[in-house]
Amino acid sequence: MSQLLCLFRVAVYPCFFCFALSFFCSTAFAEEPSFSAERPERFSGRAYASLVAFQDQLWLFGGTDDSGTDSANEIWSSPDGDIWTQIQIEAPGHKAVVFQNQLWLVNGFGGSVWSSKDGLEWQSQGAIGPGFVGRGSSRLVVSISSEGDERLWLIGGANFPHKFFNDVWAFDGSQWEEVVPSDSAHSYTGRRDHQVAFFLGRLWVIGGWTEDGVFNNDVWSSIDGKEWRLETAHAEFSVRREHQVVVFNDGSGEQLWLIGGIGDGGLKDVWSSHDGTHWVLRQAETQYPFRTGHAVAVFDSQLWVVGGDDLLEYFDDVWSSRNGTDWQSHVIGTDFKGRADHQAFAFADRIWVVGGLNDEYECENDIWSSTDGLRWQRHRSHADFSPRCGHRIALFNQRLWLVGGGRRDGVYNDVWSSQDGIHWQQVVEHAPFFARKDHELVVFDQRLWVIGGRGVDESLNDVWSSVNGTDWIQETTGDSSFPARARHQAIAFNGLLWVIGGEGPDGTRLRDRHQSHIYDDVWASNDGRQWHRQPVDKLATHLTQSPNEAGSMELGRGEVPFSIWTQFGSEVVVTNETAGERLWLIGGHYGNQGWSTLDGEHWVNRNPVDSRFNDTAIEGHQVLVFDNKLWVIGGTDGEFFNGYIWNSSDGRSWQKLEAWVVAD
Known part of the structure; x- marks a missing residue:
């Protein structure tokens, strides 16, 4: 019953019942602390908590949540305000302060005092002492003398039934004493829900709720806690409490x-x-x-x-x-939202995700980035360009370039550029090539290249290049190129342009892939004009692991059938190794395996160790290289759009990251 009563809220305007209830909720469960460690995902919504900076971290203590008491026995810390770790503590009603290079908890109602050098191990420091009357809404502040000596002060507050205090208590680290003014001294008016500070060598009491039921905007100061001076009866800010x-x-x-x-x-x-x-x-x-x-x-x-x-x-x-x-x-703790047909790339020491198709089959034009793949910041909910899917972005001449894409009302042939990934300028409204989506945008031979894609009514096999992103030249016509296709892969590898697989002219949507012609071919060109089909070994090397006689895992090799067709919907990326460039082909409709090659002809199956990764067939995802790792971001299994983020240092052992949105 007592916990249910605490669900009631203190009203905006003062009343006797509200004050009594506030006092009851703060004291009903005040017990001596006991400590244990837990690590839940996030802290719950709360009010009346304490927040301090200590040992290069933020520390959050207690408070009241919608259960009335649950959050009052928690301590959380964070090195950056984004990711928080919980230290469980059963010490309701304690207020926190940093004093003499330690954390201190002071229970204004019971008078108990605790300290900790690290926030984990706590020692009882006794009680405030004789003569102190328990109260709520008191305030703590630390002063520093010109010699560097610190003192902890407890100022004001109120208790049931409705007594408002104007006393001052001081603590030097070993003993508490009440600071008693002389008979002729002035003192601030008793109050609660006020604020205190130490500033310009003086203690300050600012605003709050006084016994006459009035909210105030007065300001008082004192050099010693005994003699108080009214600096202003009415400051420029309005009357208030709980500021x-x-x-x-x-x-x-x-x-x-x-x-x-x-x-x-x-x-x-x-x-x-x-x-x-x-x-x-x-x-x-x-x-x-x-x-x-x-x-x-x-x-x-x-x-x-x-x-x-x-x-x-x-x-x-x-x-x-x-x-x-x-x-x-x-x-x-907010989930990074799932999507497909987006763009993900590494730029300016961050991973970026731009646009794509959400789980409501609507195209986005939002912009996100992350330094570690865990914590994501949304820079723009709506970028300068229109919402789109199947667009392409590449880094060229120290700028990002976006070309084409589409949505339900059509496809685009516009070109946009950005120096920072956040602010974009349109450099070409209508390029000379057909509007398209699901094409490829590649940097090769100091030029940007647009290759194939799906236009308004048909798939395309044209190739265009530009030395500046603004002026475009058509490099192929008709039979000089590979067959028309979309959702293929194109990449610069070993000094050549490569085009791999894709979907034929009759494939219109991802969900209609069973009606599509899926290509099982690899093409290469040294100039982007003349293209030649490349041989692909139909048997690939299959890497395995099995225990040897000593019980340790030993790498083995075998052979498995390989076909570009079975890798439809995969993504490609190039890494650099001692042996040279390695081309990776990851994911796809028929399995989320990783394949790699040093020459484009002979392939190695990097069978993932983590079955969760291997068993998750995805397409519409993105693959990139960042921080010397392979990254897989987003995609769909044809039914669900996921926000999965995986990384791997070798293409076999994959780690799944639980992404958080930390700034919006």
């Missing part, structure tokens, strides 16, 4: 930064101040939704906002900003 304040340097010097809160409705503004008294509006509305109970910290020279709630929903999102106005989302 966040941190000290942050955006490049113009350290300032106080105030973010969001609740006032006359929800607030998502950002303010800063050089002196604590005069405040400047930096952003009226942030890109992220309104929230209260959010956690804010400074880490990696950025402001970070994590979680919170909008009084209806708890958030699990993460946002960062280097200037307090431009915010980047770090979406946690």
Whole structure:
């Protein structure tokens, strides 16, 4: 019953029942900590958590989620705000702070104090001490003297039944004491849901909810915690509570930064101040939704906002900003979406994925990239070019070039170029060649080449080249080329242009492949004009592994039938080895095996060790070389579109990566 009560929310405006319920939810399950390690996939949406930077990581402590108590006993850490690791801790209600090079947890209700040098092993540091009255919504801050000595301060808060405190407690690392002002000293008004900071050698108390039921925008400061000075009764920002304040340097010097809160409705503004008294509006509305109970910290020279709630929903999102106005989302644990007929390539030390067909059979024009294949950033939901599938992209003269593609309403013969992969310019609206998709775009002999593809009504076998991506010359006509085809593979290999397999003139869609003519041939050309069919050995070397007498695995060789026809829908890529260039043919409708050759005639079957990879027949995927590995990204088995990402250093042992979207 007690946990169900905690599902109720504290209203925007103060009331006695809401305060009592908030107090109950924070104290009902306050117990002494016990520690164990777990690693779930992500933290749940939550509010009223603590966020600190410690040992080059972000640390997230506790909070309240939609279960009322579940998140209150968790600690999470992250080196980058993207990938988080959980350390389980049963210590509800604790607030976190970094003090004397350690993490400290302080339970304002029970008064218990814990510390840790690494966030894993925790030691009890006793309690705050005699005279301290348990409370919620108190605030912690660390001060540093001119000699470098640190002190931990606990300031204000409130408890049931509705007492608002204006006391100050200080801790030097060994002993707590109440800082008692003299009879003539001024003190800030008792309050809760306020914020505190240490800035310009002074303690600061900013805004919050006072006992008269009023939200405030006053600012107080003190040099010693005893004598408090009212800096302004009404700052430039509006009255509020549950806001966040941190000290942050955006490049113009350290300032106080105030973010969001609740006032006359929800607030998502950002303010800063050089002196604590005069405040400047930096952003009226942030890109992220309104929230209260959010956690804010400074880490990696950025402001970070994590979680919170909008009084209806708890958030699990993460946002960062280097200037307090431009915010980047770090979406946690979202799947990288499946697709086929896209383009994937390596560029500027990243893997890129552009456009393609989604699981609703709609073409996209989004742009994604990743440095490791795990964490993906969506740069554009809608690029400068129109949505398309079956397009082709190549790197030429230090720029990316996109040619053609199509969607339900037709096919294109436009040409686009980009210097950064994100921003694209159209360089040719209508090239002299027929509009097409499922063609090939290759760099060979210091030129871009467009080869074959599927036009409006027919498959094509023409070959075009360009020295600049703008001016195009037709290199073949009629019988000088190979038979018309689409969904073939073309690549520069061993000083020649190669065309491998493909789908004949009567194949119209991937789902109609059983009606298509699938080619079982390999063609090569040294100039792109005259093409010659190449011999292909019908028996390929088959690599196997079997245990020897010693029990270890031993590499063996055999022979298996080989046909380009059986590899329909595969993708090709070239790697460099000591023996020379190696051509790889990976995936396809009839099996996800890997084949390779040093000469185009004699092939080796690199039977994958991982049966999950071997048993997953895919086409419409992409293959590339990145970070000295082979990568397979996306594709379809004819029924489902997957977001699979695999990599391999040898073409036999494949690792499956679970991709996350970390920025959107």
